Amino acid sequence: MKRDNTRYKVFGIFLLSIFGFMVSAQQSGSQKVPLGDPFILYSEGQYYAYGTHGSDGIEVYTSDDLQTWEGPVGAYNGYALHKNDVWADQWFWAPEVYRVNDKFYMYYSANEHICVATSDSPLGPFVQNKKQAMIQDEKCIDNSLFIDDDGTPYLTFVRFNDGNNIWIAELENDLMTLKMETLRPCIHVSQAWEEEWARVNEGSFIVKQNGVYYMSYSANHFKSPLYGVGFAKAKNIMGPWEKFEGNPILQKPAGLVGVGHSAMFKDKDGKLRIVFHAHQSNSEIHPRCMHIGTVGFEMEDGKEIMTIDDDFITPVLK
Template sequence: MKKNLFFICLLVLGAFASCHSGSPKKETGDAVANEVKVPVPLGDPFIMLCDGVYYAYGTHSAEGIEVYTSDDLLTWKYKGLALNKKDSWADRWFWAPEIYAVNGKYYMYYSADEHICVAVADSPTGPFVQAKKEPMIADEKCIDNSLFIDDDGTPYLTFVRFNDGNNIWIAELEKDLVTVKKETMHPCLHVSQEWEEVWPRVNEGSFIVKHNGLYYMSYSANSYESPFYGVGCATATDLMGTWTKYDENPLLQKPGELVGVGHSAMFTDKAGKLRIVYHAHKDKNKIHPRAMYIGEISFANVNGMDRMRISEEYITPELVK
């Protein structure tokens, strides 16, 4: 199943960055063909900066999770499968991966066959392997799992449950970053605003950052198939407490010529800017293949409180084939 004065976010994201089907075809033969550039074909995209290289992952291949690399966010190269389905619990529907560097290992949180999973690798390009071939929550379908490690080192996972349409929950993880403490599962967001009720009941694609002591959760609403898919924001003073949605949501919907914009994640670029990555439909008439776009996050002071803002301008990354 894609962001300036907020350097507290760097403390969280920097700790991690220390350091659908069909795949792009590679040129063969001795002759060098003219470069062909096309949009990066990822839904539910995620970008990690590690050791000066950007890595992008997302929903696309029926064979697993692909990885792309870039030095500048503008041009990207396909690097193959970071996760092969043979190394996963399931054999279909590989969606919405997020990758984090923690203690010298790389953890991929992703959905497979509508269950949340985690796989581990020694490199951002993989191979990622699910050591224990079972979902994180074996007895329930869930999707869109996203990791957040708080300042005290406690790991949390947000994810989507299907018990009120698609709605967002949070739970603590054990220190292994794999095991969900089920007794801590707590609801965060469900459909509650008029703009979210186009069709159907969907709140999904959560991502948390912390800025000046406040937690900010970006999320998406409406079906990914709808041109009115968009991104909203909610805040909380306590991760396990009440999350309050912005009255001015959506913060991003139909920017420029794009439609179907959503399932976002945030990352810090080489210049220290907080960025947002999201997908959009192929065009106004076709959903697939979805493509990856990159914008910027800022915080505006409104009545003495910082409010998240998402730029209407965006980068269109291109895959060099």
């Protein structure tokens, strides 16, 4: 008697489809957030992550808990900032977003120039009413805002006059115009760990602790597995800046490589956190992915230093 296998085939296809769905869902649930040069803004109970990834602008992702993220969810087809609304049409890198007086300011690099755009929402769209770079006649990258206790705004950024090195200048009250007469150098390649590949000090970010300014920064080429994070201190924000002799404070943690271009933020509990990227794997650089650690301060040999906890989290997409 010939056996009818039709129902068995249908059942087999059903099982395979269920298995495929489960695998797909599992892979989707464990997909890392694909952001290089990441930055996290916490505003009104919501976390917003921005970074280098999209070719046409800056994407944004959202989260309630830092661990699980959705996106991209920007106002412009996933983009918080799109090239149609701003100067330049390529190389949108290293965004940082700040809320000041109910307006959101995005500082970012485009076509190797520093720029700033504004929006009424952290989701965008961020636009430039005057489409131009902050410094039109010089290539610079990695601009980062710091507003001091007295309300004075400053911008740190990378110039290319000694490899990649970090400078600082005051801003006008519009938070968009540099006071070029205040421009001062901060740090440049000067420690042995920074000379593995290329002359690079970049990705600066400043916090203030007990009246002292701490600047985190990254060194080595971003393609290097030894890309890492160090810090420098200053009693005056305009310098001089002194690097920590024990740098780097973050390099190849728990198997990650290419770790760097960090930014700091306070989470919903007031804890100081640091967000940074790492290479996709030991063999692949892109897409670089976002990771989050915890920042601390402790005494060492009578001096206060910045530390980064090795117990980081690796956020995933829903």
